[in-house]
Amino acid sequence: MTVRVKPDTERLQTLLAEMKQTPPESVTLALREQGVSADDLEQYARAPLDAEELETLRQVVLHAARSGSPDDAKLASAMRVHLDPRERAWDRILRAQESGEVIHAMVTEAVKGGLVVDLGVRGFVPASHVGLGGPPNLNSFVGQSLPLRVIEVDRRRQKVVLSNRVVAEEERAAQRRETMGTLEEGQVREGIVRRLTDIGAFVDLGGVDGLLHVSEISWKRIEKPSEVLKRDQKVQVKIIKLDPSQGRISLSMRRLQPDPWSEASKQLAVGKPAKATVQRIVNGGVVVDLGSDVEGFIPMSELAGRRVQKAEEVVQVGQEVEATVIEIRPRDRRIVLSLRQQEEHQDRRSYESYVQKQRSDDRTTIGDLFGHLFKDMMPAESETQEAGSATQDADREPATETNGKAPA
Helix, strand or coil: CCCCCCCCHHHHHHHHHHHHHCCCCCHHHHHHHCCCCHHHHHHHHHCCCCHHHHHHHHHHHHHHHHCCCHHHHHHHHHHHHHHCHHHHHHHHHHHHHHHCCEEEEEEEEEECCEEEEECCCEEEEEHHHCCCCCCCCHHHHCCCEEEEEEEEEECCCCEEEEECHHHHHHHHHHHHHHHHCCCCCCCEEEEEEEEECCCEEEEECCCCEEEEEHHHCCCCCCCCHHHCCCCCCEEEEEEEEEECCCCEEEEECHHHCCCHHHHHHHHCCCCCEEEEEEEEEECCEEEEECCCCCEEEEEHHHCCCCCCCCHHHCCCCCCEEEEEEEEEECCCCEEEEEHHHHHHHHHHHHHHHHHHHHHHHHCCCHHHHHHHHHHHHHHHHHHHHHHHHHHHHHHHHHHHHHHHCCCC
């Protein structure tokens, strides 16, 4: 809270400067003639003054103490507390405690358990009263001026305890009310990740937190938000549900990205093979990556044609496989595949290929199959034929001679 300055403060500063240069016989009388009361001067003295203004006031009060006027002596006695820096500091602290005024102080040191601040006297801010959220990095606040609320004062023991968290909470509540009035379902907003839990991330939209559920971070399955998000990260989110009465805001990141299922439905079909990579082995089967942030599931009963006790008997994480799509449920975003059926399809194709080859082999001739045997027999047959021809020639030769010549 800023101290409200009276309209005549500037004129009062000018008047005090003139009194410092030319001291009047009676300070009280001179002030009264200008329409300034002792209460006005005290209120001025309690306001934040710079070094020059404070020195001017001190000189005027010292002159009042020496003037010999009873009224001036009374004024000087009342003003003495406002001239001592420590007294001014304690007066400011006590008034802030009473009124709830927010005061600012510079952090001079980070110590065990909190921060030391300079109020003109030593002040202490416990670590639990520094900022909002989790445990703060106390060293990062050294050299900063913090808004503080006085929560405990013990002047006898020179003890002042303050809170920055209370002020931050009040500022956040005011900002929250303002921000809630501007939010609408369907809006896209920039936020800052403030806290990560197993169920999701809490995103600050400007004084108000919304829940980004783990299922709404990505189209791809994510076990923990910390896998893809970190504290103080800036993110673009879409408001998918808003309940101002309960102060609940549901957010989504994945709905700002193209739905991979629309493309998957074009590329995948029941009965067709699909290439996949084994992502993880779970109870009941295997989760596989089909690409483009689309996952599929292979039940234990579909891992092989034989009985399988453990999925590791058939596949390993990271292994690339080809499986047959046996079920697509777009509404449930579920794709079921089968290695068993893919294996059966491959066996069937191998069998059909074999049968086709056999049919092709049936069209060959005996010569194609046994021609080489006939070829090996050809030289022997030729020799037999040649021998037979020679014998016949020998048998015919004498007859030719007898017929050609007269007998002797």
